[in-house]
Amino acid sequence: MIYKRCRDCGESRPTTEFWKLKSSNDGLAYYCKACFGLRNSRSYRKKQAELGKEARAYRRHSDVPQGMKYCAHCNEIKPVDAFGSNRSESSGLASYCRPCHNKAGLEGRERNHGSVRNYLLKLRYGLTEAGVGQMIADQGGTCVICLRAKPEHVDHSHLTGRVRGILCFRCNGALGQFKDDPRCLGDAANYLEFQGPHAHRMKLELGLPAVDGHARRGEATTLWGTRAKLSGTPRQNRLRQRYGINDEDARWLLSVQGGMCAVCWSAPAEHVDHDHVTGVVRGMACGGCNAGMGQLGDDPTSLRRAADYLLGELVGVVSTPSGPTRLSFTVPDVDPRTVPAGGWGPYREADGHHRRSTWQEGDDRDGPKWIDVCLAKILDSYRSMGEGHVRA
Structure with a gap:
C-alpha cells in the first residue's frame, strides 16, 4: 500500500485518503480528506460570519455508520428507519427524521401562513381565516341549516369544489351521510312525518304508520299476532329491550320494504330506525340515512332546509336600504346580523312551516323533477366556473 504525508496533520496516510489533483506532481491533493474538509469548513464559516x-x-x-443517517434538524445520527421517503433526494430518504420533519413543517406553515388552520384553508378551499370569520359574521354566527349551533366547518361541493357556506359539525356530517342528495333529504323529512310511501305501506299492513316499541317490550307475539319464537340470542334480547320487536318482526319489516332502505330505496336496509324519545319504530334504514337523520336530530325542518341549501334555494343575497348586501336564509326574511344568540327559534319555526308547505305542493317523487333540478344546478356551477376561468 502506498502512503502519503498530509501537510496539515503531518500524518502518513494511504493514498486513498487523498482527493485527486491533476496540478500536483503525484496527482493527489496536498491534504488528506479530513483536513481538506476542515479547511473548506473554516472558509465557509468565515464567509457566513461576514454575512451575519x-x-x-x-x-x-463519512462519520455516519452504514444503515444510519444524520438529521440536520436535531443534529443526531439515527437509523434510516426513522426517516420518511423522499424520491427527490439521492438517498431516497427525507433530510429530517419523522419527528423533526413534522416539527419543521409546522414551523414553516406558521411562519409562511400565520397558522396551520390558515394554511389548510388556503390549500383546501382557497380561503383565509379572516375570510371564514367574515362569512360566519355574515351568517349571524349561526349554522345556516339548523339555525341552532355555531358554524365551525367549511362546507363545499365535492363535485365542483365550490364553497357553499360555514356549517356546524352535525349538519356538515349529515350532508355527507346523505351523499349531498337533496331529494333523499326531502324524502327523509316526509318519512319522519309519516307522509312518505313507506308510511302508507305500513298503514296498509298494520293499520298504523309505525310500531310503538315501548308498548311492545313485554309482548311475546309478532306484529301480525302470532306467538313469537324467542331465540334468546344477544340480537334478540337487544331488539326487544331497545325497540320492542323481535327477530321475526325485524325480518318482516325488511320484507315489507323489499330489503331496501325505507328512506332512499337505493341501499340495503341494515339498521332499525326509531324515535329516541317516543320509542316508535319507523322502519329499516341504511347506515347513511339512519346516521344522517340522527345528526340532524330527526328534524324535518332541518332536513328540508338542508335540501334547499344543496339546491341553492336556501341562502340568498339581498340589498339593504343603506346600500351593502346581506345574506337571507329564512322565510320570512330577517337580517341574520340583527338576531341575538339563541333568538332564532321563532324564525326557524316559521321557516319550517313555509318549507313544509312548499315541499308538499311541489312534491313529485314519480317524475324527474328533482333530478332535473339537481342537474341544472350542477351545470350552472360548471358554467360559472368556466366563465370565471375565461375572465381570469
Whole structure:
C-alpha cells in the first residue's frame, strides 16, 4: 500500500485518503480528506460570519455508520428507519427524521401562513381565516341549516369544489351521510312525518304508520299476532329491550320494504330506525340515512332546509336600504346580523312551516323533477366556473 504525508496533520496516510489533483506532481491533493474538509469548513464559516449568518458545526458525512443517517434538524445520527421517503433526494430518504420533519413543517406553515388552520384553508378551499370569520359574521354566527349551533366547518361541493357556506359539525356530517342528495333529504323529512310511501305501506299492513316499541317490550307475539319464537340470542334480547320487536318482526319489516332502505330505496336496509324519545319504530334504514337523520336530530325542518341549501334555494343575497348586501336564509326574511344568540327559534319555526308547505305542493317523487333540478344546478356551477376561468 502506498502512503502519503498530509501537510496539515503531518500524518502518513494511504493514498486513498487523498482527493485527486491533476496540478500536483503525484496527482493527489496536498491534504488528506479530513483536513481538506476542515479547511473548506473554516472558509465557509468565515464567509457566513461576514454575512451575519451562523452555520452549524462541521460534520463529515463519512462519520455516519452504514444503515444510519444524520438529521440536520436535531443534529443526531439515527437509523434510516426513522426517516420518511423522499424520491427527490439521492438517498431516497427525507433530510429530517419523522419527528423533526413534522416539527419543521409546522414551523414553516406558521411562519409562511400565520397558522396551520390558515394554511389548510388556503390549500383546501382557497380561503383565509379572516375570510371564514367574515362569512360566519355574515351568517349571524349561526349554522345556516339548523339555525341552532355555531358554524365551525367549511362546507363545499365535492363535485365542483365550490364553497357553499360555514356549517356546524352535525349538519356538515349529515350532508355527507346523505351523499349531498337533496331529494333523499326531502324524502327523509316526509318519512319522519309519516307522509312518505313507506308510511302508507305500513298503514296498509298494520293499520298504523309505525310500531310503538315501548308498548311492545313485554309482548311475546309478532306484529301480525302470532306467538313469537324467542331465540334468546344477544340480537334478540337487544331488539326487544331497545325497540320492542323481535327477530321475526325485524325480518318482516325488511320484507315489507323489499330489503331496501325505507328512506332512499337505493341501499340495503341494515339498521332499525326509531324515535329516541317516543320509542316508535319507523322502519329499516341504511347506515347513511339512519346516521344522517340522527345528526340532524330527526328534524324535518332541518332536513328540508338542508335540501334547499344543496339546491341553492336556501341562502340568498339581498340589498339593504343603506346600500351593502346581506345574506337571507329564512322565510320570512330577517337580517341574520340583527338576531341575538339563541333568538332564532321563532324564525326557524316559521321557516319550517313555509318549507313544509312548499315541499308538499311541489312534491313529485314519480317524475324527474328533482333530478332535473339537481342537474341544472350542477351545470350552472360548471358554467360559472368556466366563465370565471375565461375572465381570469
